[in-house]
Amino acid sequence: MKKFLLVSVVLMFSLILSATTIQFWHAMGGWRIDFLQSQADAFMELHPDIEVEVQYTGSYRDTLNKMIAAVQAGTAPHVVQVFEIGTQMMIDGEVAIPIEEMMEADPTFDIGKFMPQVLNYYRVNGKLYSMPFNSSNAIVFYNKSLFEKAGLDPHDPPTTFEDFIEVARKLTIKDSAGNVEQAGFTVSLNSWFFEQLLAAQDAPLIDQNNGRTGRPTKAVFNTPEGLAIFEWWNTMSQEGTMINTKFEDWTAARNLFISQKAAMLMTSTSDVALMMESAETNGFELGSVFLPRPSDSKAGGAIIGGGSLWLIDGHPDEETKAAWEFIKFMASTEQQIEWHKATGYFPVRKDSVEKLVASGYYGDYPDHLTALLQLLLSVQSYNTNGAITGAFPEIRTVVTTAIEKMIAKEMTPSEALKYAEDGATQAIRDYNEANY
Numbered sequence: 001m002k003k004f005l006l007v008s009v010v011l012m013f014s015l016i017l018s019a020t021t022i023q024f025w026h027a028m029g030g031w032r033i034d035f036l037q038s039q040a041d042a043f044m045e046l047h048p049d050i051e052v053e054v055q056y057t058g059s060y061r062d063t064l065n066k067m068i069a070a071v072q073a074g075t076a077p078h079v080v081q082v083f084e085i086g087t088q089m090m091i092d093g094e095v096a097i098p099i100e101e102m103m104e105a106d107p108t109f110d111i112g113k114f115m116p117q118v119l120n121y122y123r124v125n126g127k128l129y130s131m132p133f134n135s136s137n138a139i140v141f142y143n144k145s146l147f148e149k150a151g152l153d154p155h156d157p158p159t160t161f162e163d164f165i166e167v168a169r170k171l172t173i174k175d176s177a178g179n180v181e182q183a184g185f186t187v188s189l190n191s192w193f194f195e196q197l198l199a200a201q202d203a204p205l206i207d208q209n210n211g212r213t214g215r216p217t218k219a220v221f222n223t224p225e226g227l228a229i230f231e232w233w234n235t236m237s238q239e240g241t242m243i244n245t246k247f248e249d250w251t252a253a254r255n256l257f258i259s260q261k262a263a264m265l266m267t268s269t270s271d272v273a274l275m276m277e278s279a280e281t282n283g284f285e286l287g288s289v290f291l292p293r294p295s296d297s298k299a300g301g302a303i304i305g306g307g308s309l310w311l312i313d314g315h316p317d318e319e320t321k322a323a324w325e326f327i328k329f330m331a332s333t334e335q336q337i338e339w340h341k342a343t344g345y346f347p348v349r350k351d352s353v354e355k356l357v358a359s360g361y362y363g364d365y366p367d368h369l370t371a372l373l374q375l376l377l378s379v380q381s382y383n384t385n386g387a388i389t390g391a392f393p394e395i396r397t398v399v400t401t402a403i404e405k406m407i408a409k410e411m412t413p414s415e416a417l418k419y420a421e422d423g424a425t426q427a428i429r430d431y432n433e434a435n436y
């Protein structure tokens with residue numbers, strides 16, 4: 001017995017000593033920090049010879065910048081989560097091993113099990129460079145209880161821009177001095193929603209079929225579809241039926257909705273779980289509905305948002321192998337189910353969805369179903385597959401700035417849209433000049 005114990009202790013020590021350590025950087029703040037750590041812990045339990053050091057590295061933008069700095073300093077992590085709009089920049093930077101190469105060399109991996117809508121975003125020139133992990137769309141949540149109070153049918157939320165404006169008016173309550181006590185609608189001031197509302201009308205953001213069939217040279221969203229969004233946004237902002245947050249402030253918009261200061265919220269489907277829980281805690285009934293669009297517009301769909309996992313190159317083979325195992329684990333059937341339930345991010349795999357459907361999950365959680373159906377019913381086109389350009393972070397900044405200027409009345413909707421398109425084209429030109 002003593003001998004057995006001794007052998008076990010020696011084995012354990014030699015495992016610890018020979019463990020391969022990898023670093024995983026991610027951009028999921030708040031309670032998600034603990035959730036991702038628990039996923040890494042589950043992985044380490046299955047692979048006691050691999051140690052994963054998990055680090056929250058700030059927002060998507062911060063994480064991308066930190067990763068670039070670390071690559072330059074020779075201290076890059078093994079796996080990094082990058083937001084969807086960083087895809088082309090990562091490809092051009094040539095700092096990652098395309099996961100398609102790992103997949104082809106790994107007979108245990110079957111990409112056929114993944115959701116085509118998600119792959120349509122991440123496949124660039126027919127190749128998959130990163131592993132889809134946290135995929136989302138934009139969606140509208142609404143407070144059914146406030147709808148009822150305002151005399152509106154809680155089972156008939158607005159689906160067109162025109163109705164949305166009307167309903168937002170009915171839901172808005174102002175005091176005698178005109179101060180907004182309850183707004184009809186709120187959203188984080190963020191170009192992501194403009195991009196999503198364009199795709200909902202099956203309209204492009206940039207040329208070359210959204211950069212999907214050639215290198216983009218200019219932005220092409222100064223169109224009737226683009227103008228309809230700016231005008232819709234501006235009408236509600238100026239009427240005071242919509243509250244805009246500060247630049248890219250997601251939390252403020254969520255909090256306005258949760259505290260029932262706003263009756264409708266456009267945000268990410270990654271918030272489904274949070275919204276369900278908050279509605280219960282705050283005593284209101286939650287509803288969810290697809291993104292609205294002008295009544296006379298073409299039907300499009302939602303673009304994949306969120307992020308994916310990149311396998312950074314330049315590490316010893318043993319570490320790269322360990323990192324690949326970790327990436328596969330994070331995209332595995334069970335982990336994707338848990339991740340979906342805990343957040344709202346779609347499972348990136350068909351077999352996860354199959355299991356969830358079979359278990360009756362979507363009958364119990366209709367808001368998860370709204371989100372999933374919006375994705376599944378989206379027309380698949382270059383416009384809904386999303387734009388692909390290395391200049392995307394700058395484009396997002398300039399579009400958000402344009403909306404900010406419009407709601408501050410510094411520009412009319414058409415002036416702001418032109419400002420946004422010109423700035424986006426300039427960003428694409430600058431990027432092309434610096435990179436190609």
Ligand SMILES: O=P(O)(O)OC[C@H](O)CO
Pocket residue numbers: 060083084085134135136137192268269270304305306307
């Ligand atoms: O909040 P997420 O993670 O759903 O991401 C939203 C956008 O796609 C970020 O670029």
